[in-house]
Amino acid sequence: xxxxxxxxxxxxxxxxxxxxxxxxxxxxxxxxxxxxxxxxxxxxxxxxxxxxxxxxxxxxxxxxxxxxxxxxxxxxxxxxxxxxxxxxxxxxxxxxxxxxxxxxxxxxxxxxxxxxxxxxxxxxxxxxxxxxxxxxxxxxxxxxxxxxxxxxxxxxxxxxxxxxxxxxxxxxxxxxxxxxxxxxxxxxxxxxxxxxxxxxxxxxxxxxxxxxxxxxxxxxxxxxxxxxxxxxxxxxxxxxxxxxxxxxxxxxxxxxxxxxxxxxxxxxxxxxxxxxxxxxxxxxxxxxxxxxxxxxxxxxxxxxxxxxxxxxxxxxxxxxxxxxxxxxxxxxxxxxxxxxxxxxxxxxxxxxxxxxxxxxxxxxxxxxxxxxxxxxxxxxxxxxxxxxxxxxxxxxxxxxxxxxxxxxxxxxxxxxxxxxxxxxxxxxxxxxxxxxxxxxxxxxxxxxxxxxxxxxxxxxxxxxxxxxxxxxxxxxxxxxxxxxxxxxxxxxxxxxxxxxxxxxxxxxxxxxxxxxxxxxxxxxxxxxxxxxxxxxxxxxxxxxxxxxxxxxxxxxxxxxxxxxxxxxxxxxxxxxxxxxxxxxxxxxxxxxxxxxxxxxx
Amino acid sequence: xxxxxxxxxxxxxxxxxxxxxxxxxxxxxxxxxxxxxxxxxxxxxxxxxxxxxxxxxxxxxxxxxxxxxxxxxxxxxxxxxxxxxxxxxxxxxxxxxxxxxxxxxxxxxxxxxxxxxxxxxxxxxxxxxxxxxxxxxxxxxxxxxxxxxxxxxxxxxxxxxxxxxxxxxxxxxxxxxxxxxxxxxxxxxxxxxxxxxxxxxxxxxxxxxxxxxxxxxxxxxxxxxxxxxxxxxxxxxxxxxxxxxxxxxxxxxxxxxx
Numbered sequence: 001x002x003x004x005x006x007x008x009x010x011x012x013x014x015x016x017x018x019x020x021x022x023x024x025x026x027x028x029x030x031x032x033x034x035x036x037x038x039x040x041x042x043x044x045x046x047x048x049x050x051x052x053x054x055x056x057x058x059x060x061x062x063x064x065x066x067x068x069x070x071x072x073x074x075x076x077x078x079x080x081x082x083x084x085x086x087x088x089x090x091x092x093x094x095x096x097x098x099x100x101x102x103x104x105x106x107x108x109x110x111x112x113x114x115x116x117x118x119x120x121x122x123x124x125x126x127x128x129x130x131x132x133x134x135x136x137x138x139x140x141x142x143x144x145x146x147x148x149x150x151x152x153x154x155x156x157x158x159x160x161x162x163x164x165x166x167x168x169x170x171x172x173x174x175x176x177x178x179x180x181x182x183x184x185x186x187x188x189x190x191x192x193x194x195x196x197x198x199x200x201x202x203x204x205x206x207x208x209x210x211x212x213x214x215x216x217x218x219x220x221x222x223x224x225x226x227x228x229x230x231x232x233x234x235x236x237x238x239x240x241x242x243x244x245x246x247x248x249x250x251x252x253x254x255x256x257x258x259x260x261x262x263x264x265x266x267x268x269x270x271x272x273x274x275x276x277x278x279x280x281x282x283x284x285x286x287x288x289x290x291x292x293x294x295x296x297x298x299x300x301x302x303x304x305x306x307x308x309x310x311x312x313x314x315x316x317x318x319x320x321x322x323x324x325x326x327x328x329x330x331x332x333x334x335x336x337x338x339x340x341x342x343x344x345x346x347x348x349x350x351x352x353x354x355x356x357x358x359x360x361x362x363x364x365x366x367x368x369x370x371x372x373x374x375x376x377x378x379x380x381x382x383x384x385x386x387x388x389x390x391x392x393x394x395x396x397x398x399x400x401x402x403x404x405x406x407x408x409x410x411x412x413x414x415x416x417x418x419x420x421x422x423x424x425x426x427x428x429x430x431x432x433x434x435x436x437x438x439x440x441x442x443x444x445x446x447x448x449x450x451x452x453x454x455x456x457x458x459x460x461x462x463x464x465x466x467x468x469x470x471x472x473x474x475x476x477x478x479x480x481x482x483x484x485x486x487x488x489x490x491x492x493x494x495x496x497x498x499x500x501x502x503x504x505x506x507x508x509x510x511x512x513x514x515x516x517x518x519x520x521x522x523x524x525x526x527x528x529x530x531x532x533x534x535x536x537x538x539x540x541x542x543x544x545x546x547x548x549x550x551x552x553x554x555x556x557x558x559x560x561x562x563x564x565x566x567x568x569x570x571x572x573x574x575x576x577x578x579x580x581x582x583x584x585x586x587x588x589x590x591x592x593x594x595x596x597x598x599x600x601x
Numbered sequence: 602x603x604x605x606x607x608x609x610x611x612x613x614x615x616x617x618x619x620x621x622x623x624x625x626x627x628x629x630x631x632x633x634x635x636x637x638x639x640x641x642x643x644x645x646x647x648x649x650x651x652x653x654x655x656x657x658x659x660x661x662x663x664x665x666x667x668x669x670x671x672x673x674x675x676x677x678x679x680x681x682x683x684x685x686x687x688x689x690x691x692x693x694x695x696x697x698x699x700x701x702x703x704x705x706x707x708x709x710x711x712x713x714x715x716x717x718x719x720x721x722x723x724x725x726x727x728x729x730x731x732x733x734x735x736x737x738x739x740x741x742x743x744x745x746x747x748x749x750x751x752x753x754x755x756x757x758x759x760x761x762x763x764x765x766x767x768x769x770x771x772x773x774x775x776x777x778x779x780x781x782x783x784x785x786x787x788x789x790x791x792x793x794x795x796x797x798x799x800x801x802x803x804x805x806x807x808x809x810x811x812x813x814x815x816x817x818x819x820x821x822x823x824x825x826x827x828x829x830x831x832x833x834x835x836x837x838x839x840x841x842x843x844x845x846x847x848x849x850x851x852x853x854x855x856x857x858x859x
Contacts, residue, residue: 129604130602130603130604130605131604133604133618133621133622134618134619134622135604137622197626197629200625200629201622201625201626201629202622204621204625205618205621205622205625208614208621209605209606209611209614209616209617209618209621210604210605210606210618235625235628235629235632236628236629236632237632238629239629239630239632239633239635239636240632240633240635240636242633242636243633243634243636243637243640244636246797246801247637247640247797250786250793250796250797254785254786254787254793254796255786255787256786256787256790256793256796256797257787257790257793258640258644258790258793258794258797273787274787274788274789274790274793276644276647276648276649276652276789276790277644277790278643278644278647281640281643281644285636285639285640288636570602570603571602572602573602574602575602
């Protein structure tokens, strides 16, 4: 009983209209949203892996400061020269890796994967459109992304290495560091922002203009809503960072003083600058982007989670309208919470109070979304396949990440926790076992649509359980370390502040807290091994996985499953008509437990 | 299946795709320039009393440039209206005017930039400051046309009605110079934001002129095969052009008059 058999004519009739394109125009310079989605996905997964490797080296340095890195030490010395002399991670290299780990994970891995890959592949399919509204702009968006990525990657190998001032690039430090890494970082960011901007325009225009007949706003799958709001966040929050990037580039290259105050001293000498600038200005412009950016990281994940929950509980999402209004509210509020990252900058307690209030308010729509998703599980006959397992883990993991954010949102408790490992644990719980788990779930879930084959269920479950255990072993101890006062961004992992070094220091880090570094290192290595089954499963299943058997192996209702597999150029043979909402599962009296959106009454 | 609403409007939104796209793009541009204007405000309110420059830019020149851009906006509308009335020749004429006006604007702006780069502030070892335009520079001396001031603060308010100063040719031996710096973006935060804002705006003018130039020249072949689509393109590029004008309408008072 396949929905596609009566709703969509057979695909091969359609394919004959298209001439077979050559390799370059088919896979490299393609304007097809599905190919671009896969390009984004593949590139972003490579950067995800690369960012993870940087972190492994850093964890070694934190646990064993000043000792040569095993296995890759000689390689680092060959590639990076003095920065890694004798295979030891120098402080400068540690700073580089730290800054680039953050930059790569946020701007080159998670956002391109969540928005560029999943959004590109699925949004046009889910709204019944033949492609994005502007296919060539879409291609340009991917090309800007690659160019930005290449510049970021290349910056590791220039003299002095990559940017060292953290992913937040606070001036005056970022400008004062004499190497060129920061200039490359800024140039790369301007390209990445341009890429996001083109993508955002395209997504929003596509959702507004190309919804199939009958696909009203309240019939959109929640995934589309999440991507739609994400598009607006990227569209309106990124330009201020582009402006800030241009200003810092001017400071760095044209020796202006936008962010350099009067009387700035570098290395004990008065800097040769006109002064009069304002370092806080950068932080305002940066966080005006970077707070909405947090929601750019999480909203697409929530979209993926909702689709998989509805499908695997075989019942409609609980509170679809609440979800939609909550995500819209979230998108709006995310623009007025940015300065809760800046309580300790001296911007003043009145401003801190304002941002503390808005920060508490924004937790309301977040809790509404999570509650709706939890309640959706109630009373469902849940299928525990790999995507569902990842999604089920996402919910509590995101819950931990979200709830531990509250003490950071209050200005008084933030004084103690600011810039400690507690912060690292908090946002990694949201992004790593949160967003990345949702992205894994999405890969397992939509893999049969893109390839026509299933990924191995057994190895998927191995991947899941191992990842879940090691993720928690990595990040749980950091809460304790942070509350004990261990600061982040220290190349020696805090050894200088330990009671081993200064026995009678008040608040010195105990041997127990320092010892946790070793456990975290091994948990991180374990997490690396846990990804091996995924990597093999992914590549092996493309050609050798179990055939999906139909166009709709999960018996789903949304439109992407009502196309041929993989969807041809142009997606649908005829314009699909939408007759119902996105989650009509287990409708009483219906012959099957799912009713596709394009099935007439 | 082809992409719908590329030329004709979608009934429920009343817009064709590109029009939605350009408005979204312009929204992001508002945020881009908005951030830079915010920067201007923050730098200005943070400047010490008496050290925010006034009257450093030539208001008549700026006024002429404002009029040039406003006129180009009018010719842009006329070009689009001509196509709507099916008058291709008139379209060619009006957009040729737009292009000439765009070039005029960039030309005048370059003249203003050049003026700033030739303007030097020279701190002497005896504490005096010489300020003026460079006349000649050799290995052992610098000649400028300007004047001496005792206090640097005197250089910051040059509005009409202030104390007059006479420009004379001043010769300064290199040996007496402590610091010599022209009025580039590195000179003060005012010039930094001036060059950044007007530079970014000029890039927008040049970008817009390239698009309009393409549509005026080789791109206009589309008129013969798909006139509706071509008219839409002129409308979209026109919307962008109006936005660029609008940015200047804000830039002119903020940088020249206030």
